[in-house]
Amino acid sequence: MAEVIALANQKGGVAKTTSTVNLGAALRELGYRVLAVDMDPQGNLTMSQGIDVEGLENSMYDVLVNRLPIDEVIHTSEIDVAAAAIDLAGAEMALSAMIGRERALQRALGAVKDRYDFILIDTPPSLGLLTINAFTAAQGVIVPVQCEYLSLRGLLQLERTLEMIRENLSPHVHIKGILPTMFDARTSHGRESIEVLRDNFGSLVFDTVIRKTIKFAEAPVIGASLLKYQPSGRGAQSYRALAR
Ligand code: ADP
Ligand code: MG
16 A cells, blocks of 8 residues: 655745655656655646646546546656646635545545555645645655745644644644755855754754755756656755655
8 A cells, every 4th residue: 555645835936846756756766656646736746747737638626526536637757647737726615615625635545545655745835725635645744845945933834734634634644754955055054954954853854955956947847857857966866865
């Protein structure tokens, strides 16, 4: 049965999507079967694996709201991707009136859980119903944090949301680790951010730190992970270390 991991942080631009794709590709390289689920209406994960978002017949909206089998929206690229498009933005509203609204994703994943070793869920930059569905479906949460604009208050808010999920929906979901991203070793601010994280969250902070490099912005343009685009680069090596 797959281990289900959500990548979440209500702040945008912290490398949730980048980490989902590259951790997924790194786990795939290790021989694991990987599904990445795009739960962000922006569809960045879907696009970054070279899938044509405009041409999608169905998306995660149909899976969550109309109970379409998730198989119908899975596309195989470097990794398998359950695709999303902008229509997913309407899912929060459509789900809110439904019984079991927090468990729509968990229910959908039940059908494919035995076919994967890891299911990674990319989430939108909010703690709304889409992210709550991801938390409810997951056993663990990885929290990418941008070293530059560290928001400790945001992390505490995320931890409180998880506490509510544990009390009401899924008793065991926990933060698997905090992943420092976009680290710039040349600035004292970057180094201080890591110290602040380790002071506050101790061993919850992964040893692996993802450095800032422009390559991460280039790879999605050709629909590839950094492991494919620049296999021996430092960025690829870092996500391999994280996967291990
Ligand atoms: P999120 O999903 O949290 O909004 P993204 O993964 O889309 O964040 O990343 C935001 C932007 O930062 C993207 O343009 C991405 O290519 C870029 N990026 C991600 N990781 C790095 C990194 N380590 N160094 C430099 N740029 C990065
Ligand atoms: Mg994203």
